Amino acid sequence: MSDPSTAPAADPEKAPSSADAAAAPLVVLDGVGVRMGSTQILRDVNLEIGPGEVVGLFGANGAGKTTALRLIATLIRPAQGAGTVLGADLASPDRYDVRRRIGMVGHVPGLFPELTLAENLQYAGRVAGVPTVRVPEALAAVGLSGAADRLAGASSHGMQRRTEFARELMIDRSLLLLDEPHSALDRNAVDLVEGLIERKAAEGGAVIVVSHDRDRINAIAHRSVELAGGTLT
């Protein structure tokens, strides 16, 4: 298996700065495996992502992409191997302390349908310790100022996803994990998401983008890796 950390950037002009590259990696996976019951979802995964990097993650349905994102988000523990995310060991309780710095937008929105879009963000801000005065600004940034009082359950999939991106704008994250970020979004929203990715990388954070749209991701990612049969290639 190739070591993705040594893979060249897809486009030298997009490569992270040398200062970023010299800094400690934000994600290190070393021979990591994940089991769900009796099924081995991921096996012998090796990956290193440094500050300022945008990495595309491809793979067929069922290849383990979402599991890989949840693993990097510290939401599941590896069954084999070792790894660190934002310096926290994936197998130790230290990982709880870094969760607040990891943002994830999955392909199924995690909003509460009985709350309005603004109330969802207010809840997120209150739990994360972010002033809720940032909510209108975040909603405006994703073009949802006029829909702030709309129930999440009565909003389109695209609006719910925009709200989740607004949440990630509100909260200071070091690592962004995006699962099919372009799906259900119109052109304006796609530009906004790509702007968010570029901004996060420029700030020295890292972004992992799962997608089936290789052309679009290759245009914004520094490099790409592929999951096949639970293993990175």
Place this chain on the structure above:
Amino acid sequence: MTAGFWHQVRAVIDRDLLRERRSGDVLWITIPFGALALLLVPLAVGTDAELLREIGVGMYWVIVMLFGVLVAVGKASKETIPQQDASSLLGLDPAAGFIGRTVSSAILLLAFEVVVGVVAVGLYNLDVLGPAWLILTMIIAAIGLALLGTLTASIVNSTSAGTALVPLLVAPLSVPLLLGATQAYDGLRYGHAIVSWVLLMVAVATVVAMIGVLTARPLQES
């Protein structure tokens, strides 16, 4: 920087009460069904006023226990995995989540107890004895049931056994609550000491609260 523990608890309480206000699950479904269940008892045992007075308090608490646990389990298991993931990544302390869900369920259960209690008093011609003790008993029962339901939902969510586990987990621990509540009322009616029964309920609620807080993180991570 993450919000303080009690700030997170408050955020979860507000969230859950707002969700209930919008969905109306307890107000429009559980309370009417609870009242209906009380109405069915006279159909089964006849309209013997003395008998209904005798069994009325017991029936009231049985219905509160059954519906109460359903409410608490339902509320606590309503979160989807993406919602749970989002809360985890906001830095929500699982213990704060447990306490917040418990408090919001307890508030709803107290409302359920009051409304169904008014129906029971009217229907079974029950005497409202020692109002202060009765209110205390109702509050402790609501907290105990909310704790039990929230803990059960956490366990069910973390295992593959599903809701089949609910009766097995709930039945043994709800019995002391049911016993304490009914015996406390009988104590008021016949002039017996009731402190020991109230303390039994407090002890059960305390034990379940400690288990819930201490196991919140392991259950979430499993």
